[in-house]
Amino acid sequence: MSGHSVLGRENVQRVVYPALVAVVLIGLWHGLVIAFQIPRFLVPSPWVVAETLVKDWSLLMGALFNTLKITVFAFLCATVLGVLIAFAFVQSRLIETALFPYAVLLQVTPIVAIAPLIIIWVKNPTASLVICATLVALFPIIANTTLGLRSVNAGLMSYFKLNRASRLQTLWRLRIPSALPYFFGGLRISSGLALIGAVVAEFVAGTGGTGTGLAYQILQSGYQLNIPRMFAALLLITLTGVLLFAAMALLSSWALGSWHESEVRHD
Amino acid sequence: MMPAVEVLSVEKTYPNGTRALQPVDLTVQEGEFVTLLGPSGCGKSTLLKMIAGLLAPSSGRLMLWSKPVDQLEAGGHRLSFVFQEPTLMPWARVQANVRLPLDLRGMPAAEAEPRVRDALALVGLDKFAGSLPRELSGGMQMRVSIARGLVTQPTLLLMDEPFGALDEITRNRLDSDLLALWQQKKLTVIFVTHSIYEAVYLSTRVVVMAARPGRIVDEVAIDEPYPRDAGFRVSTTFSGYARRLQDSLLRASGNVDEALA
Numbered sequence: 001m002s003g004h005s006v007l008g009r010e011n012v013q014r015v016v017y018p019a020l021v022a023v024v025l026i027g028l029w030h031g032l033v034i035a036f037q038i039p040r041f042l043v044p045s046p047w048v049v050a051e052t053l054v055k056d057w058s059l060l061m062g063a064l065f066n067t068l069k070i071t072v073f074a075f076l077c078a079t080v081l082g083v084l085i086a087f088a089f090v091q092s093r094l095i096e097t098a099l100f101p102y103a104v105l106l107q108v109t110p111i112v113a114i115a116p117l118i119i120i121w122v123k124n125p126t127a128s129l130v131i132c133a134t135l136v137a138l139f140p141i142i143a144n145t146t147l148g149l150r151s152v153n154a155g156l157m158s159y160f161k162l163n164r165a166s167r168l169q170t171l172w173r174l175r176i177p178s179a180l181p182y183f184f185g186g187l188r189i190s191s192g193l194a195l196i197g198a199v200v201a202e203f204v205a206g207t208g209g210t211g212t213g214l215a216y217q218i219l220q221s222g223y224q225l226n227i228p229r230m231f232a233a234l235l236l237i238t239l240t241g242v243l244l245f246a247a248m249a250l251l252s253s254w255a256l257g258s259w260h261e262s263e264v265r266h267d
Numbered sequence: 268m269m270p271a272v273e274v275l276s277v278e279k280t281y282p283n284g285t286r287a288l289q290p291v292d293l294t295v296q297e298g299e300f301v302t303l304l305g306p307s308g309c310g311k312s313t314l315l316k317m318i319a320g321l322l323a324p325s326s327g328r329l330m331l332w333s334k335p336v337d338q339l340e341a342g343g344h345r346l347s348f349v350f351q352e353p354t355l356m357p358w359a360r361v362q363a364n365v366r367l368p369l370d371l372r373g374m375p376a377a378e379a380e381p382r383v384r385d386a387l388a389l390v391g392l393d394k395f396a397g398s399l400p401r402e403l404s405g406g407m408q409m410r411v412s413i414a415r416g417l418v419t420q421p422t423l424l425l426m427d428e429p430f431g432a433l434d435e436i437t438r439n440r441l442d443s444d445l446l447a448l449w450q451q452k453k454l455t456v457i458f459v460t461h462s463i464y465e466a467v468y469l470s471t472r473v474v475v476m477a478a479r480p481g482r483i484v485d486e487v488a489i490d491e492p493y494p495r496d497a498g499f500r501v502s503t504t505f506s507g508y509a510r511r512l513q514d515s516l517l518r519a520s521g522n523v524d525e526a527l528a
Contacts, residue, residue, distance in 0.1 A: 153354065155350050155352050155354035156354050156356065158321055158350070158354075159348070159350070159354055159367075160371070161321065162319060162320070162321055162348050163367075163368050163371045163372075164371070165371045169371055173356075173367075173370070173371075174356070177356065177358045177359075180358075256358075258358075258399060259357045259358045259399055259400075259401060260357070260358075
């Protein structure tokens, strides 16, 4: 019983403390805007942002939906591709040695530099944005899953060898479970990167692109000096990122909660 | 009696030139409890791993039940290996960990389940089948590891310092439990340890090894009836054997001062 109430209190704290910080920051923001009479086309007050959010609700929600669609597609593509590439890497050192530098190349090339090319090459605007965001989100999944598939307890490896386990049995029963904590670490990083990739790609596509996502709304608001709408769009992007991260954290603790050190509660 | 294990002039030299083991000869009869005793670096674990087929010898021959180790059929081999660490899968419950060797052989669940239950009962963990390894103490994890070793119904059990990381009280209890299992199941056991007392308490025969280079220097038969109770540990016969083994180890290391310190 007492453990339950302590747990409850901890959970409450985890929500209450950041919420208090938010209230203080928003209050400060509001106070400063009022005190220095800052015009709304420079910094709108939180109240104005909230008003805009309500007024432009359908416009912003449509944009959010489009950005989210690209983010989720890209995240799924990156996950599937990343895992497949990681499997290929651990099958042979030769494959990894030959191809890993190119995975790094993908990672270090700024997406803004290659996005224009992709947008020219790929006719379908949605597809081109998904490709850009996938490229951004791919590397952490490859790197983490490869590391995880290789991070197998040496004793257990010997045990499997001793019992003459096949390659497939070793992969399925030993390598994949051992890799899960690393894989979920990769998912957390990549979920945020997929969103960043989607927004950046939309920026590059600009008014020439589909013109429907949140990034497009930010660009348009900039041209029209509609700063409150810009703030509202920015707020939605941030919230989406936080929610994606939280969803991945939840997924990870659901999958590893009972056994892995990172998720076990020591109390 | 039939020899379970024959080690014929087996030696191990690593590619970098390190000589882990000079040519050794050793025969273990069925039903024996043989302990390999020696300091770190004497090649006792190396020898055990070569018997298990985990390491290939540089030269010499290894026979199990009068057949060369590499010619034993897959799945039909009757040996189990217990490591120094429990080496359990942290994500799998105790019963799944114990069932692993049966799963790897493709045994159907209906056949495997009663075997798992029996093995867990043998080590006294039947109530913990649904626990995760991290919920168990070090001694209990080691018991799970032993249950996993027994579930395949081996006739030869190879144990590499299995209780080395446990406290003395737990280790003593597991030692007596192991002896009971050995008698009940008519096992052949080769047990690696660096504890003189554990060696005397457990073995029918102690093989003394020395380091740099790894070699066998002495063999001592412990002619004491089983079951051996706690009284044996404090008897004069026991300390006689312990002294005999200690002298052997000292002579082999050639440094009396170091050993007395």
